[in-house]
Amino acid sequence: MQILEEIKISDNGFVFNALTGESFSLNPIGLEIIKMIAANSDFDEIRKTILDKYDVDDLSFEKDFYEFSTMLKHYQLTQQNNPLNFV
Amino acid sequence: MEKLNYEKPIISKITAGVPNKFGLSTKQRIIAEIDSIPVAKLADEFGSPLFVFSEKTIRETYNKAKQTFETHYPKVQFAWSYKTNYLDAICSIFHDEGSWAEVVSVFEFEKALSLGVKGSNILYNGPEKSEENLKLAINHNACIHIDHFDELYLLIKITQEMNKKARVAIRVNLDAGIYPMWDRFGFNYENGEAWSAINRIMLADNLELIGLHTHIGTYIMSALGYGIAATKFSSLMVGIHRKFNLWLKYIDLGGGFASKNTLKGAYMPGSETCPTFDDYAKAISNAIITSEIPHENLPILFLETGRALIDDAGYLITSVLANKRSTTGRRTIVIDAGVNLLFTSFWYNLGVFPSREISDLMEDTTIYGPLCMNIDVIRDAINFPQVKTGDRLVIERVGAYNVTQWMQFITYRPNVVLIDLEGKAHIIKKKESLETLRVNEFNPKR
Numbered sequence: 001m002q003i004l005e006e007i008k009i010s011d012n013g014f015v016f017n018a019l020t021g022e023s024f025s026l027n028p029i030g031l032e033i034i035k036m037i038a039a040n041s042d043f044d045e046i047r048k049t050i051l052d053k054y055d056v057d058d059l060s061f062e063k064d065f066y067e068f069s070t071m072l073k074h075y076q077l078t079q080q081n082n083p084l085n086f087v
Numbered sequence: 088m089e090k091l092n093y094e095k096p097i098i099s100k101i102t103a104g105v106p107n108k109f110g111l112s113t114k115q116r117i118i119a120e121i122d123s124i125p126v127a128k129l130a131d132e133f134g135s136p137l138f139v140f141s142e143k144t145i146r147e148t149y150n151k152a153k154q155t156f157e158t159h160y161p162k163v164q165f166a167w168s169y170k171t172n173y174l175d176a177i178c179s180i181f182h183d184e185g186s187w188a189e190v191v192s193v194f195e196f197e198k199a200l201s202l203g204v205k206g207s208n209i210l211y212n213g214p215e216k217s218e219e220n221l222k223l224a225i226n227h228n229a230c231i232h233i234d235h236f237d238e239l240y241l242l243i244k245i246t247q248e249m250n251k252k253a254r255v256a257i258r259v260n261l262d263a264g265i266y267p268m269w270d271r272f273g274f275n276y277e278n279g280e281a282w283s284a285i286n287r288i289m290l291a292d293n294l295e296l297i298g299l300h301t302h303i304g305t306y307i308m309s310a311l312g313y314g315i316a317a318t319k320f321s322s323l324m325v326g327i328h329r330k331f332n333l334w335l336k337y338i339d340l341g342g343g344f345a346s347k348n349t350l351k352g353a354y355m356p357g358s359e360t361c362p363t364f365d366d367y368a369k370a371i372s373n374a375i376i377t378s379e380i381p382h383e384n385l386p387i388l389f390l391e392t393g394r395a396l397i398d399d400a401g402y403l404i405t406s407v408l409a410n411k412r413s414t415t416g417r418r419t420i421v422i423d424a425g426v427n428l429l430f431t432s433f434w435y436n437l438g439v440f441p442s443r444e445i446s447d448l449m450e451d452t453t454i455y456g457p458l459c460m461n462i463d464v465i466r467d468a469i470n471f472p473q474v475k476t477g478d479r480l481v482i483e484r485v486g487a488y489n490v491t492q493w494m495q496f497i498t499y500r501p502n503v504v505l506i507d508l509e510g511k512a513h514i515i516k517k518k519e520s521l522e523t524l525r526v527n528e529f530n531p532k533r
């Protein structure tokens with residue numbers, strides 16, 4: 001998953017999409033994660049970082065992460081792959 | 088190293104013009120306990136979903152209504168509207184407080200009798216009364232509220248055959264400025280039909296006319312409508328006295344007071360907009376007291392108030408089954424209580440609340456029930472905090488109509504409990520089972 005180049009992420013939790021002009025807000029952990037994604041961390045790295053730091057179990061985080069990335073995709077902040085490629 | 092508190096990651100769109108609720112600490116109301124019993128404890132003990140009624144709230148609401156009306160009008164008598172909630176335990180509380188029974192079917196009539204209500208304290212309404220039902224009512228000396236001419240003539244015939252007197256009132260429909268006008272029940276006031284019916288009754292030896300009844304509609308937001316109805320009834324009473332030298336014993340203004348629930352499409356919450364008992368009482372008593380009826384002949388005012396007396400006392404505890412995202416990215420949650428248990432969700436934006444402190448992060452959410460049907464939507468849009476599967480939620484103000492109009496569909500109807508005045512919870516209707524559902528089924532192939 002890659003964040004598009006046109007997406008600007010500010011340190012206080014705001015996201016601006018220069019392609020569409022839309023703005024978004026993040027909670028602190030959302031900001032932490034989107035920054036890791038933008039820095040090309042993969043899911044395993046992100047999971048390890050979060051699990052080490054926060055009081056959350058593996059499966060719960062995986063579920064929340066899946067929902068979060070779905071929303072990033074939905075808001076067109078990430079590169080869109082053809083969902084029917086089944087890769 | 089001590090780990091930090093975890094909160095699920097969230098991103099939400101900022102919409103220009105519309106205030107973004109995300110991150111705002113609009114404090115989410117929590118319903119953690121009902122009459123001092125923790126919601127989690129109730130659900131653990133009696134299951135989920137679970138209807139919970141508070142005896143304390145029932146008695147307090149009833150007494151508030153009664154006292155309010157009595158400060159405005161000297162003779163007030165409530166008759167509990169069975170169709171609103173006819174669980175034995177609930178009716179018994181109203182009867183214990185002094186309520187008569189208002190019934191609209193022979194099933195409800197028999198239920199009232201079986202709870203010890205005297206026949207003469209039953210108001211028998213509705214368009215569906217067979218010859219057999221009417222005989223039962225006559226034998227118990229009930230107040231029969233006649234709905235149409237066919238029923239009136241049937242009563243004349245039966246009372247002659249039985250050589251017995253029936254105590255009757257007529258149901259009247261009238262223009263009280265309320266729309267829609269419920270003109271399908273009873274005799275119309277404005278076109279003279281009600282007056283004709285009264286004249287016919289006065290000619291019948293075995294019918295004793297004792298009252299007038301109307302029910303101008305339900306969830307009536309205007310106290311004024313009741314004033315208009317009371318004025319029209321006062322004129323009828325004066326007319327009856329002038330012509331027949333008879334003062335009727337009562338006028339019955341039916342039910343219809345709004346509860347604090349919020350109607351769908353309403354901008355402001357019902358708790359802010361619905362009239363108080365005081366507003367209704369003032370409108371009604373002013374109309375009667377300023378009429379030409381002499382003080383010593385003032386009729387008893389009957390009220391068949393339903394939802395306004397019981398909605399607040401009923402809660403539904405439910406559990407979160409799933410969190411989902413719709414194809415539009417909208418947050419949806421699925422709970423274990425569907426519209427089959429919550430008939431009033433078709434009318435109201437019911438209040439749904441978490442039962443414990445969760446995150447302050449609110450998001451516009453759709454709440455679905457568990458039925459495999461598209462119509463099963465409890466709230467189509469509610470600003471709601473993040474919840475997890477298994478979290479208990481509480482839906483408030485569900486005391487009226489839900490436990491009478493609920494439908495058995497694909498699963499069992501749940502336990503209903505009552506928390507008594509000592510704070511003890513009792514099952515007042517047990518969850519259905521395969522046996523109880525099958526008890527009236529027959530299978531010729533086996």
Ligand SMILES: Cc1ncc(COP(=O)(O)O)c(C=O)c1O
Nearest residue numbers: 168302305342343391392393394
């Ligand atoms: C004749 C009659 N009385 C009383 C009621 C109770 O009405 P509510 O619950 O609106 O007070 C109804 C409800 O439809 C009714 O039809």
